[in-house]
Amino acid sequence: MPRKIQCKRLGIEAEGLDKPPFPGPEGQRIYENISKQAWEEWLKVQTMLINEYRLTVFEPEAKEFLAREREKFLFGGSTALPEGYVPPKAAEDS
Template sequence: MARMVQCVKLKKEAEGLDFPPYPGELGVKIYQNISREAWMNWMDVQTRIVNENRLNLADARARKYVKQQMESYLFEDKNVEAQGYVPQS
């Protein structure tokens, strides 16, 4: 039987994730509060953010930016489509 969570992103009870999808406390927070459906939606958004902004995830600044976008999308109900990221030259 699937584990259910009260998803803060979708604002409904939905099937939860099988394990924390991110390291540390943030991963546990996502595991406890975000549904599988909302996480899959985030993965699509994240792919667009990385591709359209040509982010190199080996770069710590890029990872920090993606993490900030993830938290805004999942927990602050913000629209975080790929826009506005200007890497340092």
């Protein structure tokens, strides 16, 4: 039976992650408070941010930026979209 948590992002009881997404206190905090669905949403936003800002993810500044945006997205409501960002069209729009 999947583990249920009260998701801070979605505000509902939902299926929790199978394990912390990374080691340390922040990974544990996410594991305890963020659902699989919300984490998957974050991963999509993170990918968009990396692509739109052309981040090199191993650089300390990029890691710090993504950590701040992750905190805002998961625990603070939302993250700002890059200026001029146009989301890709859905497959059925093509």
